[in-house]
Structures are given as structure tokens and as C-alpha cells.
Amino acid sequence: MITATKVKLYPNEGQKILLEKHFGSCRFVYNYFLKKRDEYYITHRDAQRSSLNYFDTNNMLIELKKEYPWLYEINAQSLQMSLRFLDNAFKNFFHRNAEHPKFKRKGINEFFAVPQHIKIQGNRIYFPKFSEGIYFKGSEKKLSEIKDINEIVITKDSGYYYCSIIYENEEELPEKKPLSSENSVGIDLGIEKFATLSNGIAIENPGFIKKVEKRIKRLQKQLSKKENGSKNRRKHILKLQKEY
Known part of the structure; x- marks a missing residue:
């Protein structure tokens, strides 16, 4: 293989x-x-x-x-x-x-x-x-x-x-196994809980995401003010990519 x-x-x-x-x-x-x-x-x-x-x-x-x-x-x-x-x-x-x-x-x-x-x-x-x-x-x-x-x-x-x-x-x-209720699970994404599975398992929202989202929002705002094609804009895009 x-x-x-x-x-x-x-x-x-x-x-x-x-x-x-x-x-x-x-x-x-x-x-x-x-x-x-x-x-x-x-x-x-x-x-x-x-x-x-x-x-x-x-x-x-x-x-x-x-x-x-x-x-x-x-x-x-x-x-x-x-x-x-x-x-x-x-x-x-x-x-x-x-x-x-x-x-x-x-x-x-x-x-x-x-x-x-x-x-x-x-x-x-x-x-x-x-x-x-x-x-x-x-x-x-x-x-x-x-x-x-x-x-x-x-x-x-x-x-x-x-x-x-x-x-x-x-x-x-x-x-390859055929799908069945024994080897598959349904996923419901939510707000309070990150995800709830059909087997009853609930996954909490990871708290660090909120902090990262704030940094991303700040970087996106700064990026919008950079001149298109400039070196500073390219450097800022790289910062944003790393944050993602």
C-alpha cells in the first residue's frame, strides 16, 4: 500500500x-x-x-x-x-x-x-x-x-x-465496513457546548479559541490599513497565517 x-x-x-x-x-x-x-x-x-x-x-x-x-x-x-x-x-x-x-x-x-x-x-x-x-x-x-x-x-x-x-x-x-449505528455517530455543533454526540457525549468549548479570535480580529483590522503589494502587508499576512 x-x-x-x-x-x-x-x-x-x-x-x-x-x-x-x-x-x-x-x-x-x-x-x-x-x-x-x-x-x-x-x-x-x-x-x-x-x-x-x-x-x-x-x-x-x-x-x-x-x-x-x-x-x-x-x-x-x-x-x-x-x-x-x-x-x-x-x-x-x-x-x-x-x-x-x-x-x-x-x-x-x-x-x-x-x-x-x-x-x-x-x-x-x-x-x-x-x-x-x-x-x-x-x-x-x-x-x-x-x-x-x-x-x-x-x-x-x-x-x-x-x-x-x-x-x-x-x-x-x-x-471497508458498511455504516451502521454501531460504528457511526451524529454530531451537533452548538454555542454553549462545542459539540454534542448522538451517544450522549458532550464536548466543551475550548476557552483558548476566544483569545486567539481576539488576536486574529486585531491583526485583520491592522492588515486592512496596509498598502496593497507592500512588504509590510506581506509580513502582516504571514503573522495572520501563523495566528490561524
Whole structure:
């Protein structure tokens, strides 16, 4: 069975810079070839072959690296994975399962994937361009036992870095049980009580939420006064994200 686990990364300052370069470069490659594929379709829509595919853009990536040498600082397979994601997005669009792919924006849904050459030793994870390993916190014992890692996905959320490790284990999918009164419960959300279950259990309202809500309300009010596109506004958005 293919499963995944997520751990929080604690990179040093040099690793943070390199992670940010990976986010930016993968976003650049995705957006560059999204534009190229759109342009190709406009000029070849009446031709027998009206669109580019993954292999076309992968060949074009070789020339793009010569034009932008800083792309060599990035794990080559991570750049190729960006082309895979773009190709899948177009396939879903052609099959009418999704909208037309959109350009990625800095600071929104930042991630990159690493498909090979991944190793976990102790509380460090090693992959191309990060030969000294990045320190993480998670289920260390469980991760050290992983033998077949299919892929890792590095993400950034509210200023923090995370690693999702996708791997295979020997467990089988659990048998799906039919719903019944014995294995299901009804939930009624309320005001005085956070929730009341159909089996009679009542869950009290967590008091800390009121304190957090006050801080969030104050930060939202301050954010509304910040100038759109300014650095102060971006910093304030990050504070609000962390509070959430």
C-alpha cells in the first residue's frame, strides 16, 4: 500500500536560501512552459499536432538552462517534476476534469517534488543538492524503517517548511465496513457546548479559541490599513497565517 507521512523541517540559513531557490525556479519553469504551450496552441490550433507534451518541454528545458544558468543550482529532477505537474494539469483540462492551468504566484502554494535519491538517517533527510541533510521532527523510528521512498514533496506554509514522504509499506488496505449505528455517530455543533454526540457525549468549548479570535480580529483590522503589494502587508499576512 502506498502511504505518506508529513514532518516539519528545520533548515539552517543556507538551506533556507536553497529551498527558496527551488521554490522560485520550479515556479519559473512551470510558468515559462505554461506560456510556451499556450503560444504553441494559438499558432498550431489548426495543425495535425496542436499542443506540446511533457517530452517536448523537457527537451526545451535543456536549452532554457543555457539561457538561465542559475537553473543548474536546482535539482534537475525537481524541475522535470514541475513539467510533469504542468502536463497533468493540461491533461485534466483536455479531459474536462479541471480548468485551464493557471500561472503560479510567489508565496502561494509553494512546493517542489523530489522523485529519487532520497535517504533518511536518524533525524535528517538527504536528497540531491542537500547533501548535509535537513533536520526534521517527526516519527523518527517509523521513518528510519522506510525502505522504498517513492517521492518527497517539500512545501512552505506560513513561513514554516514541511516534507511529505510518500512510500510503500507491506500493509494492506483495511476492509471497508458498511455504516451502521454501531460504528457511526451524529454530531451537533452548538454555542454553549462545542459539540454534542448522538451517544450522549458532550464536548466543551475550548476557552483558548476566544483569545486567539481576539488576536486574529486585531491583526485583520491592522492588515486592512496596509498598502496593497507592500512588504509590510506581506509580513502582516504571514503573522495572520501563523495566528490561524
